[in-house]
Amino acid sequence: GIQVEQSPPDLILQEGANSTLRCNFSDSVNNLQWFHQNPWGQLINLFYIPSGTKQNGRLSATTVATERYSLLYISSSQTTDSGVYFCAVEGKLTFGTGTRLQVTL
Amino acid sequence: DTGVSQDPRHKITKRGQNVTFRCDPISEHNRLYWYRQTLGQGPEFLTYFQNEAQLEKSRLLSDRFSAERPKGSFSTLEIQRTEQGDSAMYLCASSFRVSTNEKLFFGSGTQLSVL
Numbered sequence: 622g623i624q625v626e627q628s629p630p631d632l633i634l635q636e637g638a639n640s641t642l643r644c645n646f647s648d649s650v651n652n653l654q655w656f657h658q659n660p661w662g663q664l665i666n667l668f669y670i671p672s673g674t675k676q677n678g679r680l681s682a683t684t685v686a687t688e689r690y691s692l693l694y695i696s697s698s699q700t701t702d703s704g705v706y707f708c709a710v711e712g713k714l715t716f717g718t719g720t721r722l723q724v725t726l
Numbered sequence: 727d728t729g730v731s732q733d734p735r736h737k738i739t740k741r742g743q744n745v746t747f748r749c750d751p752i753s754e755h756n757r758l759y760w761y762r763q764t765l766g767q768g769p770e771f772l773t774y775f776q777n778e779a780q781l782e783k784s785r786l787l788s789d790r791f792s793a794e795r796p797k798g799s800f801s802t803l804e805i806q807r808t809e810q811g812d813s814a815m816y817l818c819a820s821s822f823r824v825s826t827n828e829k830l831f832f833g834s835g836t837q838l839s840v841l
Contacts, residue, residue, distance in 0.1 A: 652828060662815060664769070664832035707768050712828060713759070713782065714819075716768030 623648045625717035627708055633723045634698050642693040642720045644708030652712055653684050655693050658705045658719070667693070667706075698724045728752075730833035732818050738839045739808055746804045747836045751820030758801050759830065760793055761817040762786065769817055775801060776823075808840045 624647040634640055646653070655667040668675050668682040670691065675682055679698075684691040695702055705719040731750040739745050751758050757776050761769035772791070773783045777798035787793075790808075795801040805812055815837050819830040 654829065656832075661834075662837075663834050664817065664819075666829055666831055669827070669829040709768070712823075713771045713774060714761075714769075714830060715771070719768055 623650070623710060623715050625708060625710055625715055627706075627717035627720050629720060630718065631721045631723075633725065636699060636724055636726055638698050638724075639694070639696045640698060640722070642695070642706050642708075642722075644691040644693070644717055646689050646691075646708075646710050649686065649689070650710045652714075653691055653708065653710050654714065655682055655691070656707045656709060657702075658707060660704055664707070695722075698722075700724045700726065730818055730820050730831055732816075732833035732836050734836055735834065736837045736839075738841065740841050741810060742807055744804065744806045745808060745838065746802055747816055747818075747838075749801045749803070749818030749820075749833060751800070751818070752822075752831060755820035755822045755831075756798070757821045757823050757828070758795055759819040759821075760801070760803050761819065763815040763817055763835070764813075772803075805838075808838075810840050813838055813840045 626645045628643045653671045657665045670682045670684045672686045679696045681694045707719045709716045733748045759774040760772040763769040775795040790806045793803045815835045817835045819832045821828045821830045
């Protein structure tokens, strides 16, 4: 099956800093989504982005399907951004292992 | 739109007991998925329904697991003769699929602890 790798595995930021999270996948995809799992376990859908670029407030995402990677940008990070960020691909969603983000004051 | 609802939020059971979880999807979503997540890992696909039809089951889903979605509305996931290895967060998600455009929305999950 398709493999999904995310980097970095862990990230600690000071509030206000920017960050880039990466997702590499092993085969072409028709479906790619980014999720944020908050400290209470709730998975929030951030983007549906099989290709191209989208922005939503301080978050934006870019997927380069031909090169099999996607990037999630977080600008001006806030403590509420803490949690685990997952990239997931294809219809039944194969998830990566996630990037654990901690934003400190 | 009240989101995807799961019940119970937590379940503690003894090994060998049966448990059943319920998921209420977003109304009019035609697809419903079940996932399992263990500590430090991403969610793993278990099974999914399109309306009332169960279309696929993962190899992770042993014979002790069964899922139903009567009338294409809510779904139940039953685990028979629970084992300690079944301890995990069980997540439900729903979507409205139009061609390949399919954005999933997750419930808060049911945390199962098997003693």
